[in-house]
Amino acid sequence: MGLITPDYGLLVWMLISFGxxxxxxxxxxxxxxxxxxxSREESISKSLKMAEEARNEIKKLQTYxxxxxxxxxxxxxxxxxxxxxxxDKIVEEAKSQAQAEAQKIIEKSRLMIxxxxxxxxxxxxxxxxTLALEITEKVLRxxxxxKDKQIEYFKDLLKExxxxx
Amino acid sequence: MRRRLFIGLFILTAISLGGYQNVFASTQExxxxxxxxxxxxxxxxxxxxxxxxxxxxxxxxxLTIGHTHVSIPLPMILYSEQKGLNIFLSSKFHHGAESYKxxxxxxxxxxxxxxxxxxxxxxxxxENPLPWNFSITKLVLSIFIASTLLCWIFISxxxxxxxxxxxxxxGIQNLxxxxxxxxxxxxxxxxxxxxxxxxxxxxxxxxFFFIWFNNMLGLIPIFPGGANVTGNIAxxxxxxxxxFVIVTINGNKxxxxxxxxxxxxxxxxKLPIPIMxxxxxxxxxxxxxxxxxxxxxxxxxxxxxxxxxxxxxxxxGGIAVWAGYTISxxxxxxxxxxxxxxxxxxLIQAYVFxxxxxxxxxxxxxxxxx
Numbered sequence: 001m002g003l004i005t006p007d008y009g010l011l012v013w014m015l016i017s018f019g020x021x022x023x024x025x026x027x028x029x030x031x032x033x034x035x036x037x038x039s040r041e042e043s044i045s046k047s048l049k050m051a052e053e054a055r056n057e058i059k060k061l062q063t064y065x066x067x068x069x070x071x072x073x074x075x076x077x078x079x080x081x082x083x084x085x086x087x088d089k090i091v092e093e094a095k096s097q098a099q100a101e102a103q104k105i106i107e108k109s110r111l112m113i114x115x116x117x118x119x120x121x122x123x124x125x126x127x128x129x130t131l132a133l134e135i136t137e138k139v140l141r142x143x144x145x146x147k148d149k150q151i152e153y154f155k156d157l158l159k160e161x162x163x164x165x
Numbered sequence: 166m167r168r169r170l171f172i173g174l175f176i177l178t179a180i181s182l183g184g185y186q187n188v189f190a191s192t193q194e195x196x197x198x199x200x201x202x203x204x205x206x207x208x209x210x211x212x213x214x215x216x217x218x219x220x221x222x223x224x225x226x227x228l229t230i231g232h233t234h235v236s237i238p239l240p241m242i243l244y245s246e247q248k249g250l251n252i253f254l255s256s257k258f259h260h261g262a263e264s265y266k267x268x269x270x271x272x273x274x275x276x277x278x279x280x281x282x283x284x285x286x287x288x289x290x291x292e293n294p295l296p297w298n299f300s301i302t303k304l305v306l307s308i309f310i311a312s313t314l315l316c317w318i319f320i321s322x323x324x325x326x327x328x329x330x331x332x333x334x335x336g337i338q339n340l341x342x343x344x345x346x347x348x349x350x351x352x353x354x355x356x357x358x359x360x361x362x363x364x365x366x367x368x369x370x371x372x373f374f375f376i377w378f379n380n381m382l383g384l385i386p387i388f389p390g391g392a393n394v395t396g397n398i399a400x401x402x403x404x405x406x407x408x409f410v411i412v413t414i415n416g417n418k419x420x421x422x423x424x425x426x427x428x429x430x431x432x433x434x435k436l437p438i439p440i441m442x443x444x445x446x447x448x449x450x451x452x453x454x455x456x457x458x459x460x461x462x463x464x465x466x467x468x469x470x471x472x473x474x475x476x477x478x479x480x481x482g483g484i485a486v487w488a489g490y491t492i493s494x495x496x497x498x499x500x501x502x503x504x505x506x507x508x509x510x511x512l513i514q515a516y517v518f519x520x521x522x523x524x525x526x527x528x529x530x531x532x533x534x535x
């Protein structure tokens with residue numbers, strides 16, 4: 001077996017072996033491997049695309065959400081403002097109403113007090129006059145129970161009147 | 166990890182050296198026995214030693230312990246007109262010492278290393294002494310082993326792609342996927358083009374991994390490696406033949422047009438003597454021949470250098486034992502670095518063969534353009 005003279009036996013076996021390996025690997029290895037690689041490549045690029053789309057979608061959604069939130073905030077602010085002004089108004093109204101009511105009540109009370117006072121004064125006056133009369137009557141009765149004293153009193157009175165004139 | 170690998174490789178080299186030393190010991194003793202009567206000192210036959218290790222054989226020598234040869238007998242498949250088809254194990258030859266069924270494994274003379282047919286008197290036939298020999302030799306078995314390994318590995322990888330289509334690659338798939346993609350993206354597509362590369366991809370991938378696997382197996386010093394497969398011209402011839410056939414079959418009009426009537430060349434180079442045609446036609450043949458020789462020579466040289474370093478020990482050892490031991494340090498270190506280099510060469514040669522095949526295919530299928 002020389003170094004540079006190919007041996008035909010080895011040549012034939014090599015031809016058969018390599019041919020067989022080529023056939024087997026082509027059919028059962030390279031084809032599925034290349035298909036697998038291709039499908040993976042496709043799925044990766046698809047996934048990337050989908051992820052990009054999803055990202056865009058999320059971004060869109062986010063801006064939408066933000067807008068919505070902004071809008072809601074503005075609305076809330078407005079509502080709050082309105083509520084506040086309404087509250088103020090109501091409070092104001094209530095205040096003024098209450099004041100008016102109070103005024104009215106005060107007025108009424110004053111009137112009543114005046115009236116009551118007058119009534120009381122009147123009653124007091126009446127009572128006083130009655131009391132005076134009764135006392136006077138009682139005093140008089142007591143004083144004039146004695147005839148001398150009556151004459152004396154009259155004399156004093158007459159004196160008084162005559163001195164005045 | 167890298168360090169451990171380094172040490173492992175070193176030990177492996179040392180072990181393989183030990184194996185060769187055993188061979189040497191036995192050879193030396195045998196020769197000593199043979200030459201004892203003549204009173205000559207045993208001489209180490211370097212050439213035989215080298216050629217034994219880079220060549221083919223009818224038995225696979227694993228190692229020798231003392232006088233016991235441990236070798237794997239291989240099936241002989243011989244056909245001759247007189248004796249018909251004969252199939253038997255090479256162990257029947259007892260390493261060439263005996264003849265069997267009228268066949269002999271010659272170790273000397275004109276038919277050295279070949280199987281010859283004997284006549285009834287035990288003499289080599291005068292006419293057609295060589296029977297048709299399709300034996301499963303060491304190299305054939307090595308090719309079978311590499312082929313089985315290739316099929317097993319890549320079919321199991323392919324199964325992974327089938328089962329989990331969109332999964333990340335794992336294990337051995339992860340190891341080979343970048344290499345497969347390298348062959349596809351850096352060899353096939355740039356050389357052949359996006360449109361046509363897929364048709365030639367199975368061949369390119371097979372040839373790449375076939376060469377690479379055989380190169381790597383050749384670096385393992387012990388069975389099932391160590392056979393010099395890709396450093397044998399018959400093997401590289403078949404590989405180059407495949408490239409040649411593929412290029413010739415797929416050559417388009419443009420390709421053949423260039424060969425028959427090369428454009429852009431003065432007419433006097435075509436008529437009356439078709440110099441351009443002869444040159445171009447020679448080119449068709451030289452391309453695969455170059456492929457064949459390059460791979461063969463590179464791998465053969467690698468194996469040869471490794472063996473020569475080992476032989477140095479025995480040559481020096483023949484002069485003085487201490488010289489053999491001293492030179493063994495140098496030899497082991499050199500062999501170790503040669504092995505590292507050969508690891509690289511194994512890949513580079515697979516790459517070069519595949520790349521050139523792809524380029525030749527690309528040239529043959531290129532569309533006409535100016």
